[in-house]
Amino acid sequence: MPFVIGLNHRTAPVDLREKLAVANHELPGLLQRLRGESRSDELVCLSTCNRTEIYAQAKDGDTSRAAIRKALEHQAGAAGLDEHLYFHDSEDAVRHLFSVASGLDSMVTGEHEILAQVKQAYQTAQQQGFTGKLLNVLFQRSLFVGKRVRTETGLGEGAASVGSIAVGMAERIFGNLKDRSVMILGAGEMAEVTVRHLLAQKAKSLLVANRTFERACKLADEFGGTAMHFEEGLRQMAGVDIVICSTAAPHAVITPAHVRTVMAERKGRSLFLIDIAMPRDVDPAVNSIENVYLYNIDDLQQIVNENQAKRAREAALAKRIVEEETREFARWLKAHQAGLQQGLRHNSSTAQDPDVVK
């Protein structure tokens, strides 16, 4: 029966994961050592920044498992890894690998990088002759399951934070942001730092306008922009594409009349206003002006919530696929095991009914 022993971002802190991370070129050496110590027939080691897992197949599972655990403890340089390690065997191990390959077990659910990492881990082990029939079929199947989840579900789609939604919307309006300029109006404490940060990172130029000039300078230094007085900022608004408002003003400082003047000066080119101040800086009526797009913090948060709900639905769908594939693989596994006991040979690509083999 195949089993997996390992740890991931949920069970172990980063400093422990660091110690157990295995670089690609070290894999053959590690696998060689593990094979000697654990007497496993087949081995694959999957090591990324978020997980280190050993998949193995051995006649004497318990001995093999204990030996691998010891090797991991040795690598970590500390005993007592037990609370961080997890262990799954047979069907549970299959389910675990399929979940990993699908991105369900990733820190950022649905990310696609992991599938390439699983493939890499498998190929390394396979090329060095550490895999046999069982792990070959299992890993090839897991790559198939990962692809299936990617094509059949929307897992991993949709940004998940206020900042990334703001950037996403800006990109839906302007396309590439690298020749766009951004203005930060006000530097109130209520400001959502990620929004400013993300946009400042992507855009061409950044203006920071604030009532207190010193504070503007401080922010401008932090993000690499130009500082100016608040009124100057209002005057220069026609020259920027994205305005992030975060003043501490008790009432709206950007009125429809002002924005209309700005738009006339811009010759109708789109303007994206992000109002993250509380109370709001921009009169909501501004959104009805042609080619002006106004989002306040609630609008952005609303989209974040909707995306999260969608992600949860897609994750449920992905889990169903993993479950279905696990059951199917378990059937093959049973037939395969039965076949081994009988000393029969199977064609690796066909799943067989255990009853027939018996």
Added chain:
Amino acid sequence: MPIKAAPTKWLYLHIPMLCLSYLMLLAAAVVGLVFIIQERRIKRHQSVAVTSRLPSLETMELFIYRMILWSFPLLTLGILLGTHWAFMTRGRFWEWDSTETFSLVTWLIYAIYLALRWGIGWRGRRSTYLALAGFGIILITLVALFYYSPLHTMGSMRL
């Protein structure tokens, strides 16, 4: 229909030129529809605006503008060739038959689109509506061309 003289060969460019400009304006109209949908989503803060893989508003807007910009000279020349053709065959440049009238309306709409854009920076939703209206008139022109126009003999192609 009295034919005074057979048109010279280059007059036949009248048809392919207008066909080409109509094709480009069709492309502008299709992208225009998508633009209208996506613009509304963004304006109304719908989450689907972010997850969809559509091009950005500015990309679509620029495409529509370019299609109209490039097709406009073709449209103008095509119509002028048509008037010349009419003069060669019937002795008059313009007779206000339905195809001619709708062609003129089409030309005017796209001329207004370009003038407003260059002049006062009319762009976005309203100008895209104008582009859609222009293509609507083209569709009417084509219907008129095939069914109601006595001077454009396309009617005889009907089977």
